[in-house]
Amino acid sequence: MSKPSEVHMGTAKRILRYLKGTLEFGVFYQPCDNPRLIAYSDSDWAGSVDDMKSTSGYAFTFGSGTFSWNSKKQDIVAQSTAEAEYVAASAAVNQVIWLRKILQDLGYKQEGATKVMVDNKSAIAIAKNPVCFSKTKHMKVRFYALRDAEQEKEVELIHCPSEFQLADILTKALPTARFEFLRSKLGVTPKVSRRSVQGDVYDHESLVNAIKQVDVVISTVGYFVLADQVKIIDAIKEAGNVKRFFPSEFGVDVDRTSAVEPAKSAFAVKAGIRRAVEAAGIPYTYVSANNFAGLFLPSMSQPGATSPPRDKIVILGDGNPKAVFNQEEDIATYTIRAVDDPRTLNKTLYIKPSGNTISFNDLVLDDVCLLIVHSCCTDCIVVHIMLLCVTDSPPPTNVFLAIGHAVFVKGDQTNFEIELSFGVEASEL
Structure with missing residues (x-):
């Protein structure tokens, strides 16, 4: 912000216009039985034109809607899409471990591994197969915590098709139709009069x-x-x-x-x-x-x-x-x-x-x-x-x-x- 330009002003106005047009939007939550924690992790690659750094994004659902999300520029310059996705997945896994502990304290202990949805097969392969590490030793040691978390059955990396990757909305600019599609999938909807009626397909x-x-x-x-x-x-x-x-x-x-x-x-x-x-x-x-x-x-x-x-x-x-x-x-x-x-x-x-x-x-x-x-x-x-x-x-x-x-x-x-x-x-x- 030391040297603001017309580009920055235009971006700020665009954000304010979006906020003004979505004042009635919010995340809709409703009760559900046996809610499960699910994570979505994504990254762009070298999206920042200033320093070629990538942006990580993750979103967590627990039952009916998204309750935790993050979009942040990575602190390293990723040299491949797999590395950028692995860095993003590592950040998501750290959040998973913390959330699992919080949920256990609240009486919602998560049985089994928490699924982390990733749309890059190479990043998943790095976490699952130690042999792949020989090709990625330039990555920081702290990211290997992801592999340990998966081996201890705290998390499980699952391949998610890119078109259904909810965290995609947190990492890059998207066409209007794609943006609105993912926004609705995150549970962000206009506030309307709702009356929740509960029933279970299996009850x-x-x-x-x-x-x-x-x-x-x-x-x-x-x-x-x-x-x-x-x-x-x-x-x-x-x-x-x-x-x-x-x-x-x-x-x-x-x-x-x-x-x-x-x-x-x-x-x-x-x-x-x-x-x-x-x-x-x-x-x-x-x-x-x-x-x-x-x-x-x-x-x-x-x-x-x-x-x-x-x-x-x-x-x-x-x-x-x-x-x-x-x-x-x-x-x-x-x-x-x-x-x-x-x-x-x-x-x-x-x-x-x-x-x-x-x-x-x-x-x-x-x-x-x-x-x-x-x-x-x-x-x-x-x-x-x-x-x-x-x-x-x-x-x-x-x-x-x-x-x-x-x-x-x-x-x-x-x-x-x-x-x-x-x-x-x-x-x-």
Whole structure:
């Protein structure tokens, strides 16, 4: 601050504008049984143009929301992305050890190792494999505490796909859609009138009691709990008061997809839940939201990427089938609008406005021009590939590619007409 400039003033004003526009935002917490401490650790690399130092960031969730976070410039110049990520993970592990002790004193002893989500496989390998240390002896000794903590089963480093790395928001500037997506995942939401109703998917009685207090059930459970929605179906059927059930889907129409494995199996689980809902006679609406803009557009659907490519773009198939990209806020809005709309009863709600429907080729051509202008990229290579060997890729890349194959090669989102007998387009509501 010894020599402030117009750039500093502009940055300060930008921060103040953001704060003024988000005065009603806060972290929403609600009670939950057996909360678990989970850490997210991330780093950029040489993000500071003044001294080429990297920025570490970590965030901790405990139950329903984020309660501890940090963003700080590293005190060394990392010579690789792996080193920068390892430094960040070390800081997160130090916080994990301290938080575990505090939680134990408060009566919330954490059984087993605390998961630390890291999106760099090399950094994880350094912590797990002592052989790797011979290549990284230039790193400070204090960072080896991470390895000791993992060996003592206090922490466990888990690879997290970059698109789901919550700490990414703490380390670098992000596109608006990506920023808002991660902000919501951290539990930062506008203050609204809320009444918490508690129920446990694995406790039938508590689930029935909770469902009896509502008229509509919208399920947003994650991948590993999809099949357990049969428990929600059983509870809804017993409660007998639910006017509409929305199973957890919000992607492609699983009854009209040609996905290959491993996405095929995941979609089959969702289709099985549909059949169970129908067999139980429960009023329903299935939501086909297609592609989440915050997940696909910032990286231009490049597997494992979190920012637009600078020199090469991989296009699945010939790039001509059209796909649909929707803002998460719009998906939520249309879902809520469908709750009491008779046109969506026992049908699929397709969120596919014409303005959001575009081919991969058109998407790339639009953005390549921007890349050339803004990054002076004069040798932008566009590679066309046909996705025929998804199974050769490791998880979770194979899942991402399998979905990409269904969407961008087979055109699953736009290769059929919506008929009134089974669906309605959301913009008609």
